[in-house]
Amino acid sequence: MLQVSARTRLGRFALDVELESAGGVTALFGRSGSGKTSIINVIAGLLRPAQGRVALNGELLFDSSRGVDVPVERRRIGYVFQDARLFPHLSVRQNLRYGAVFNRRAGRAGDAEHVIRLLGLEGLLERSPGALSGGEKQRVAIGRALLAHPRILLMDEPLAALDLQRKGEVLGYVERLREELDVPIVYVSHAIEEVVRIADRVALISEGRVLASGAPDEIMSRLDLRPATGRYEAGAVIETRVLAYDARDDISTLGFAGGELLATNLDALIGEPVRVRVRARDVSLALRPPQDSSILNVLPGRILEIVEGPGAAAEVRLAVGDAILLARVTQRSVRRLELAPGREVYALVKAISLDRHSTGFA
């Protein structure tokens, strides 16, 4: 259990946050310069706020009112920096061992091999950091942080400096960590795809404040948060599970809180949980279920909210069962169909628009 509150002056704005993380992956999501990194620097002890309190599993790490400030090196908080920060004068193996030397008592035998295997570092051990690719560097940095036996792992945009292919590769490893290791993660990112794919909870950060926090799908589908999330492709995130697979058409049936969705080209096993991102522009609305249409997903729902803009568009938030969907339609269609909150409609989603791109990386 991590509890953070911090108030401090930060350049052109003030940082003023309250945060809690019970475990799993908590994403701090927001634009560059919104104060996300400052928040994890407060947690790690690299930034001392004017006022605040940081507690981890009941242990007080910082409390300005009581004069408590545990030094960085005694907090046992792992930190994966955006730029990896491997020690250039040490080999990969020596980098990985660095933290273990100082945290001998906290260690468990056999952990090292497990982490090295998990991150696929076996072949890199004798290499020098200068000879690694960006993705490899970041994997070594993650391993190095984990081998210091941290009580919590902070990751500061670990994928930001990588190209698209490496991003997917490293993110896959982060997903494995989440599933196989029992270390809570605070993950800083400004990329919606990363957050949606790995976060259990999201805190939306803007101008040094927490605008909202909650489940990823809840945060990403809220229209009032659009100014903070807005420059991203609007959409809703839905937790699903693979119910069936038709190999002939390569179509998977996904069960979710609002019924069933058909998706193509998914590459997931039956029973496996899959997060699907349904882009608002891929959702059309109809008052009656269409006849003789090619669209496979026709979901009955009720309009919750309509927001006009951007431009000629309007964004419609609707409840489908217990799930939330976003639809982007023209304002003309809103008038013509007399769409309004409370109205029953059908959401039409092409199965072809739900593929592995919307679950993983675009």
Place this chain on the structure above:
Amino acid sequence: MVLLTPGELQAIGLSLRVAAWSVAASLPLAVAVAWLLARREFPGKTLLDALVHLPLVLPPVVVGYFLLLGFGSQGPLGAFLERCCGLVFAFRWTGAALACAVMGFPLMVRAVRLSLEAIDPGLEAAARTLGAGPLAVFFSVTLPLAAPGLVTGALLSFARSLGEFGATITFVSNIPGETRTLPLAIYNYTQVPGGDAQALRLSLMAVALSIAALFLSEVLARRARARVRGSDAAG
């Protein structure tokens, strides 16, 4: 040229010994001062910086004279060190080493400071998140990464020591076998009738030594830089 007289060999051997000791004794202090100047803000920092650089701009004779006043057998520091540790500088080779150390100090501090300032503080922050305290960070990250500057600084100061003349002769005089280093021996030969050939021979020796020192410095610094950059070429 091939065969050196005992007197010449003595001067060269003494020069190397004096230079080696002056570098060895001043390097830790130079690292400490360079670290203070590179990483800390404190009142009097500008003054310390100026003081360190003073030997670079003062006439060496003046430095030698101040050393004589301070570390001579009558000087307060000289008398104290003799009483407490049996360490005598006046008219000894140790005094020559001290003079060389003072004269080479600014070069050493400059080189070390530059390499310290080039280190990404983020690496030190990363080391701390991994559990290393400030002292452990210094010895496991800062110092190894500053190695190129240490090598450069040490060899610059070494080369400077080989050429030191004014401060040495003022402070510890020109005693054969004790304080008559290479430059002093050359000076001596130019002052006696018929010493021209010997002065030339020793001067050529001085050129050879200096070139060797600079060459060694380049090789070592290149190796240290490769290691710090973390490329596999470091070997």
